[in-house]
Amino acid sequence: EAGVVQSPRYKIIEKKQPVAFWCNPISGHNTLYWYRQNLGQGPELLIRYENEEAVDDSQLPKDRFSAERLKGVDSTLKIQPAELGDSAVYLCASSLEQGGNYNEQFFGPGTRLTVL
Amino acid sequence: RKEVEQDPGPFNVPEGATVAFNCTYSNSASQSFFWYRQDCRKEPKLLMSVYSSGNEDGRFTAQLNRASQYISLLIRDSKLSDSATYLCVVNRDDKIIFGKGTRLHILP
Numbered sequence: 001e002a003g004v005v006q007s008p009r010y011k012i013i014e015k016k017q018p019v020a021f022w023c024n025p026i027s028g029h030n031t032l033y034w035y036r037q038n039l040g041q042g043p044e045l046l047i048r049y050e051n052e053e054a055v056d057d058s059q060l061p062k063d064r065f066s067a068e069r070l071k072g073v074d075s076t077l078k079i080q081p082a083e084l085g086d087s088a089v090y091l092c093a094s095s096l097e098q099g100g101n102y103n104e105q106f107f108g109p110g111t112r113l114t115v116l
Numbered sequence: 117r118k119e120v121e122q123d124p125g126p127f128n129v130p131e132g133a134t135v136a137f138n139c140t141y142s143n144s145a146s147q148s149f150f151w152y153r154q155d156c157r158k159e160p161k162l163l164m165s166v167y168s169s170g171n172e173d174g175r176f177t178a179q180l181n182r183a184s185q186y187i188s189l190l191i192r193d194s195k196l197s198d199s200a201t202y203l204c205v206v207n208r209d210d211k212i213i214f215g216k217g218t219r220l221h222i223l224p
Contacts, residue, residue, distance in 0.1 A: 033212075040124070042203050042214035043160065056211065091159060102148050102207040107159035 004108035025094030139204030
């Protein structure tokens with residue numbers, strides 16, 4: 001069974017440019033997460049979707065970040081415009097949530113973003 | 117104070133030794149707890165859930181102390197392949213919070 005797929009794996013852009021990341025979760029997983037991980041830190045949740053609904057976007061910097069999960073399957077995360085401090089690894093994860101219980105999250109390989 | 121705190125390490129431990137590290141959480145309403153493992157430049161992967169009664173999986177033992185608000189991970193007979201960062205994860209009110217991780221280096 002395929003795992004969580006993310007693309008691109010690496011992205012280098014200049015500041016003020018836009019950038020977009022794509023994630024395809026494990027088939028059948030209803031919950032999708034976007035995290036940002038800085039070097040030496042743990043993943044920080046940006047947004048969580050249950051099906052197509054964003055149920056927690058409290059940590060998403062909404063002035064420049066946006067996300068969507070059309071049809072409740074794959075998802076895109078966009079930054080516009082990017083800033084130097086956005087350099088990080090952006091991780092997508094998915095899980096099958098049932099009855100409000102937390103279940104194992106499966107992570108994709110991440111997109112390593114460098115903003116110059 | 118951060119909601120989930122871990123000693124960042126690194127813990128440098130000789131192969132075959134036993135090593136343990138803790139993770140403290142500040143919110144007593146936290147409901148479930150997990151240890152994830154992250155290899156260098158890889159994605160995190162679930163190592164084990166932490167149950168109230170404590171649980172063991174081979175060389176790994178996880179425990180929860182609700183009174184003192186911490187969870188622990190014990191690794192016995194450590195292997196070189198155990199070298200990684202161990203992330204503590206706490207679930208509270210549908211919020212999932214990762215610690216910064218503890219780096220472990222197993223020395224040959």
